[in-house]
Amino acid sequence: MTRLIGYTRELTPDTGTAADVAVLTAVGAVRVFTDVASADARKRPGLAACLTFLEPGDVLVVSSAAQLSHAVTHFVSTLAALTDRAVEFRSLSEPALCTGVEPGAGPAEVFAALEGLRRRLVSVRTRAGMAAAAASGKRPGRPTVMTPDKVAMAVELRRLDRPITHIARVLGVSANSVQRALDHLPRTS
Structure with missing residues (x-):
């Protein structure tokens, strides 16, 4: 008798697996295994x-x-190992990647699904990295050229009614950098 066995994992911390477990149970999974998000997806x-x-x-x-793999290569090797053990695979959102007796998808659909998987995994890793950076107090992206001293000087020059372009020239930064720094300050009457 064929059993449906489910698996899911948190792709990012604190997202939970309850919704996936409910979906997998609804399609007939007799048991669902889960993992929480961790620093090492392997x-x-x-x-x-x-x-x-x-x-x-x-x-x-x-x-x-x-949910199954952290990389496309891991996905392909896991599928190969499952096939060797006579275990089928079914993805609810990517039917082109499913194995079994049903007519399979053509090569173009399989490659498109693998490319979609690769993009999704890159996105997951990027979001996880940004969340880890934010948790450690780091701000992702390029560091600002406007140091606290430059912002203070820009505020003082602006109070003297100096134009943004003049302030930028004095500070050695772009006018856009000065404008962004001033825009982020609380307004004073």
Whole structure:
């Protein structure tokens, strides 16, 4: 008898897995394994337990292939290992990546789905990196040229009714940098 076994993970911290678990259970998963987000996406005890639990004839079902793998190469190698063990794979959001007896997708659809997976995983890693940077007090992006001293000087020169272009020339920065710095300050009457 074919069993549907589900797997999901938090793609970013504090997003939870409850919604995915509910979806996987609704499609018939008899058991759903989960993992919480961690600094190293390769360390997932829930996935290891899930892969060990699977038996020939089972179907591993996920809401998205991004839940299963941290990289496209990992996804492909995991699918190959499942196929070798006679375990099918079903992704609810990427039918082109599913295995089994149903007619498969053409090569163009498979490659398009793999490219979509690659983009999604890059996005997940980028958001996780930005969240980690913000948690450690770092601001992503290029550092500002407007130091606190330059902002104070710009404020003083603006109080003297100097034009933004003059202030920028004095400080050695662009007029846009001065304008942005002044715009972020609280207004005084």
